[in-house]
Amino acid sequence: MSNQSNPHELGDADFHSTVHSFEFWFEAVEGYLHGRPYGVSPSTKDVELDERQREGLITTLCNYCVGETAALEASSGMIRFAPDRHAKIFLSTQVVDEGRHLEVLLHRMAQLGVAEPEAEIEKRANRSLLKFKDRLLDFVDARDWEASVLAQNVILECLEFTVFRHHSGTADPVTADMLRGIVSDERRHMGFGENDLGRRLLMAPHTHDRLHKIKRELDTLVLDTFEETLGELGVDRAERPDLAGDYLAAVARLGFRS
Amino acid sequence: MTDPLETERPVQERKPRRSFELEETGFNEVPKRFRKFYRRWRGPGDTLGPNEALCPVCKVVIRSVKELRAGDRVYCMPCMSRLELVEEDGMLLAKVIY
Amino acid sequence: MADFLSNYSIQKWLESCPQGYLEDTVYGHGADEREPEELLKNEQFREAQIRTTVQLIAGERCALAASSGLINAAPDAASKTFLATQTLDEGRHVEIFTQRLFDLGIAQDDLESTIKTYINPNLGKFAEVLLEKVDKKDFVAGVVGQNIVLEGMAFSVFEMLHATSSDMNPKFAHTLAGTIADERRHVGFGENRIGELIRRYPEKKPEIERMQRDMTKHMLATFHDSFAASPLAAASPSVAPGARKSAGTYQGLNLAEASNEEMEGALSSVVLNEFKTRLGRIGLEYQSPV
Numbered sequence: 001m002s003n004q005s006n007p008h009e010l011g012d013a014d015f016h017s018t019v020h021s022f023e024f025w026f027e028a029v030e031g032y033l034h035g036r037p038y039g040v041s042p043s044t045k046d047v048e049l050d051e052r053q054r055e056g057l058i059t060t061l062c063n064y065c066v067g068e069t070a071a072l073e074a075s076s077g078m079i080r081f082a083p084d085r086h087a088k089i090f091l092s093t094q095v096v097d098e099g100r101h102l103e104v105l106l107h108r109m110a111q112l113g114v115a116e117p118e119a120e121i122e123k124r125a126n127r128s129l130l131k132f133k134d135r136l137l138d139f140v141d142a143r144d145w146e147a148s149v150l151a152q153n154v155i156l157e158c159l160e161f162t163v164f165r166h167h168s169g170t171a172d173p174v175t176a177d178m179l180r181g182i183v184s185d186e187r188r189h190m191g192f193g194e195n196d197l198g199r200r201l202l203m204a205p206h207t208h209d210r211l212h213k214i215k216r217e218l219d220t221l222v223l224d225t226f227e228e229t230l231g232e233l234g235v236d237r238a239e240r241p242d243l244a245g246d247y248l249a250a251v252a253r254l255g256f257r258s
Numbered sequence: 259m260t261d262p263l264e265t266e267r268p269v270q271e272r273k274p275r276r277s278f279e280l281e282e283t284g285f286n287e288v289p290k291r292f293r294k295f296y297r298r299w300r301g302p303g304d305t306l307g308p309n310e311a312l313c314p315v316c317k318v319v320i321r322s323v324k325e326l327r328a329g330d331r332v333y334c335m336p337c338m339s340r341l342e343l344v345e346e347d348g349m350l351l352a353k354v355i356y
Numbered sequence: 357m358a359d360f361l362s363n364y365s366i367q368k369w370l371e372s373c374p375q376g377y378l379e380d381t382v383y384g385h386g387a388d389e390r391e392p393e394e395l396l397k398n399e400q401f402r403e404a405q406i407r408t409t410v411q412l413i414a415g416e417r418c419a420l421a422a423s424s425g426l427i428n429a430a431p432d433a434a435s436k437t438f439l440a441t442q443t444l445d446e447g448r449h450v451e452i453f454t455q456r457l458f459d460l461g462i463a464q465d466d467l468e469s470t471i472k473t474y475i476n477p478n479l480g481k482f483a484e485v486l487l488e489k490v491d492k493k494d495f496v497a498g499v500v501g502q503n504i505v506l507e508g509m510a511f512s513v514f515e516m517l518h519a520t521s522s523d524m525n526p527k528f529a530h531t532l533a534g535t536i537a538d539e540r541r542h543v544g545f546g547e548n549r550i551g552e553l554i555r556r557y558p559e560k561k562p563e564i565e566r567m568q569r570d571m572t573k574h575m576l577a578t579f580h581d582s583f584a585a586s587p588l589a590a591a592s593p594s595v596a597p598g599a600r601k602s603a604g605t606y607q608g609l610n611l612a613e614a615s616n617e618e619m620e621g622a623l624s625s626v627v628l629n630e631f632k633t634r635l636g637r638i639g640l641e642y643q644s645p646v
Contacts, residue, residue, distance in 0.1 A: 004291075005291040005292070006295070006323065007292050007295055007333045007335050008295070008322055008331070008332045008333055010333065012340065015333050015340065016338075019335055019338040020338070021451060022444070022447060022448045022451045023289075023382065023383065023451075024288075024289060024335075026374050026378070027288075027289030027290065028287055028288050028289055028336075029370075029374065030374060030375065031286030031287060031288070031289075031290070031293070032286045032287055033370060034375055037367055038367055069433070069436075072427060072436060072437075072440060073427060073428045073436075076424040076425070076427035076428060076439075076440070076443060077424070077425070077427075077428055079420060079421065079424040079425075079443070079447075080421050080424065080425060085450070085454065085467075088420065088447065088450070089447045089450065089451050091424075091447075092420060092424065092443045092444045092446065092447025092448075093444060093447065095424060095427070095440045095443045095444060096366065096369075096440045096441055096443065096444035098440065099366050099436060099437040099439075099440025099441065100366040100367075100370075100437075100440075102433060102436070102437060103365055103366045103367065103433075103437050106433060117433075118432075118433070137428075161316075165317075184287045184336075187287065187315075187316040187318065187336045187337045188336065188337060188338060190315065190316065190337060191315050191316055191334070191336070191337025191338040191339050192337075192338055194315055194337075194339070194354065195338060195339055195340070195354070195356055197356075198354065198356025199356045201356070202356055249314070250315070253314070253315075253354055
């Protein structure tokens with residue numbers, strides 16, 4: 001057995017069984033969640049937001065809740081048809097991550113004075129994101145592993161990772177702290193998706209065309225969601241970072257061109 | 259099928275590799291014993307050391323106790339990716355190996 | 357309702373589980389704890405341990421499929437987040453009991469064939485009844501089957517195994533103590549959340565009671581097969597040879613002297629009494645399979 005404390009000396013099998021285990025998840029989240037109730041350090045001070053900022057943030061958080069609920073329902077549904085034990089255990093850690101994201105977002109909305117989050121989400125949800133969620137859950141219901149991984153762990157996670165990373169750089173201190181913890185989780189989810197799908201496409205290249213069609217269908221919904229979210233965050237069109245670029249780079253690594 | 263990363267690579271190295279003593283960087287997203295092998299990327303102005311590579315999947319800087327060279331394999335634990343270093347236009351880049 | 361469900365939040369779960377009783381454990385036990393050497397050397401006892409551990413893995417796989425499958429059917433965000441913690445608990449249980457098989461000498465490549473060899477077919481039927489409700493996204497029946505019947509059974513089995521291993525196999529006892537702590541939350545959620553839903557949907561009672569009867573029938577058959585399968589007391593396979601002489605008591609039975617029939621009777625009686633009490637509290641009447 002190689003040096004167990006130098007990750008680069010692990011064999012491939014050891015590496016994969018290490019990172020897809022509950023033990024790995026457990027020690028990883030301990031690093032950035034311990035002593036941080038609802039994902040925020042007790043020393044982080046909240047600031048007063050003006051009404052426009054508060055409204056914009058609530059709308060954004062409502063949409064994050066839609067995305068996280070989709071991720072929670074999809075990742076939990078995928079456990080039943082995950083191809084092996086490691087994938088099942090990894091997905092069970094993802095399920096609790098997604099549940100935690102939903103919980104901390106709802107907690108932040110309560111701090112902002114939202115009394116009925118479900119009604120607010122219903123009212124403010126982005127239509128493209130809702131359509132994306134429906135399509136994702138269709139793939140899960142059909143037990144289509146490749147399409148579910150593409151839609152959930154590649155596309156949705158990449159969308160969230162990119163938006164949350166950007167938003168954590170501009171948000172108020174409490175929201176920013178909470179988002180940084182979520183981004184740390186998203187790295188695992190996104191990496192799992194890209195690597196799993198990448199391996200599958202190498203072994204079964206014929207699935208590429210089918211997945212490419214699905215990706216093209218979902219692209220419009222994802223790019224609309226990016227645009228709308230940036231609008232809610234009040235970012236000027238000229239100053240908008242190339243959020244779609246990160247997403248397109250990830251799918252390009254898998255061989256999908258736009 | 260033979261995994262190219264598992265086979266012996268021809269020795270192309272002229273100069274001996276430099277070694278590095280890794281210290282904790284404050285990175286806290288993997289189990290404690292692995293933390294010093296990673297650090298956060300500080301954005302486009304950040305410079306990578308000769309023992310460092312940027313993960314294209316999750317934008318975390320991967321660190322090694324040895325100087326890194328083209329052909330090396332490294333692992334990004336935060337996003338669970340296996341990477342190989344390649345040289346493009348004189349730059350060392352990490353590419354995902356699925 | 358909101359206050360009650362906040363007790364089942366992920367925040368509470370993080371504080372009590374990974375940052376609480378599981379802190380500093382590896383696969384649920386102390387890093388320096390091992391299976392007893394005498395046990396590993398005795399083929400007959402080792403096989404009995406493997407057989408028992410396979411049933412635990414099968415039960416936990418069913419629980420993982422059920423708890424994750426119910427998230428989509430849950431009517432509110434708080435129930436979804438609780439079930440998310442339960443999904444990870446069950447995933448952890450699958451992992452630690454699978455690791456125990458490896459610790460008992462099963463090679464990684466032989467995992468599935470070992471499970472196939474030793475799994476009790478009645479346990480498979482028990483799982484099928486529950487997963488049929490989950491597949492239909494029937495939240496109320498699914499939670500009763502999962503968090504009252506399956507978890508109620510698991511809770512009692514783990515307690516019995518814990519009682520019989522605490523002296524002679526601290527590693528396994530430690531692993532079980534963590535799973536028992538998890539199951540407490542699961543049965544607690546089942547009772548507290550479902551009681552209210554049963555009152556709201558009384559028309560669902562007959563179908564749920566039928567499911568409970570069928571699951572109970574398969575559970576009792578599993579117990580019977582397990583105790584009959586081994587000339588050793590199936591209740592105490594977690595201990596080393598000779599350990600029964602020094603083991604304590606379970607439900608008033610002296611473990612050094614109890615027969616397999618007596619152990620089976622004691623376990624069945626504990627589980628069925630638990631079912632009656634818990635089902636009664638949520639407004640359902642226990643249905644005997646006999």
